[in-house]
Amino acid sequence: MKSCKVISCALAKGGTTKTTSTINIGAALTPLGYSVVAVDNDPQSNLTTALGHDPKSVRYTLASKMLNVLDDSDGPLMKDCLLPCNMLDLLPSNQKLALVEKRLTVKSKSSILAGQDDLPAELVMRKTLEPLREHFDYILIDCPPSAGLLTINAMAASDSVLIPMEAHFLGFEAIKQTLELILRVRAQLNPALDVEGILLTKFQDRTALAATEDMWTVANRIIVDVYSQIAGISTVLAGLMSAVSVIGAKMSNNQHKVDQAWDWLKRIWIAWAIINGIGAFIAYVRPLLSGLNTIT
Ligand SMILES: Nc1ncnc2c1ncn2[C@@H]1O[C@H](COP(=O)(O)OP(=O)(O)O)[C@@H](O)[C@H]1O
Ligand SMILES: [Mg+2]
Secondary structure (H helix, E strand, O other): OOOOOOOOOOOOOOOHHHHHHHHHHHHHHHHOOEEEEEOOOOOHHHHHHHOOOHHHHOOHHHHHHHHHHOOOOOOOOOOHOOOEEOOOOEEEEHHHHHHHHHHHHHHHHHHHHHOOOOOOOHHHHHHEEEEEEEEOOOOEOOOOOOOOOOHHHHHOOOOOEEEEOOOOHHHHHHHHHHHHHHHHHHHOOOOOOOEEEEEEEEEOOOHHHHHHHHHHHHHHHHHHHHHHHHHHHHHHHHHHHHHHHHHHHHHHHOOOHEEEEHHHHHHHHHHHHHHHHHHHHHHHHHHHHHHHHHOO
């Protein structure tokens, strides 16, 4: 018997590349010699369409096989439901899967009345996909963008969950929701469930670069603001200290004290020159140089 790994691609948010990642991971595994079946677990059937099949015309789907399990009825063999797509196989989907989700919801609500031998609504997909385990190295399940019973079923049937996350701050809420769901499934249905990882997708370095530029613009404005105050205060302070030193030196008869006062005066002006030199360079000369660079 093959040692098969079942990975769900799941996140309770649309457009985060779950379907694309399922295809890409499948396409990366098959040239390495692994046999892969991709399971379309979304009533929108994007995976089926993306792999070149029309969901309206596919005969056997994940939904039909789950209905067989739900109704304890006979149906086609699982291997006859698979569609070959280049190097990987596809268990397709169509809108019937939405009806299956409704059936699962009803079944789940009536589970208190169910007998002990009755299969829980959350484990229907696990039983449906069981026959595939002995034929494939990997089963990749593309989940819908929700935390409903289809996703819970996929997690209960999986060894791990891969979470494709769009590199955007709005993605964090969905990550939290999905990780909480994984913990629930692990606690109640599938103790061996692992997190394969969070796959950061749709990363745009131009956005990151723009953010860095924004940060520099803000920092520059702060430096200019602070510098213009430091420049004023330090000039007034340096001038005041100089006046006190000069008057003190004129009034004093102690040459040693006069020398000390001049030494301090020199240090004050050197510090003033350094502080103002750095401030002026950062605030004015550097932007001027980068401006010249842009022109040339
Ligand atoms: N790595 C990527 N970089 C940029 N766009 C991508 C990437 N992967 C997928 N897309 C695009 O993002 C959109 C959503 O991808 P999809 O895989 O359908 O997400 P999901 O299945 O999570 O809803 C599609 O238009 C797809 O072409
Ligand atoms: Mg999708």
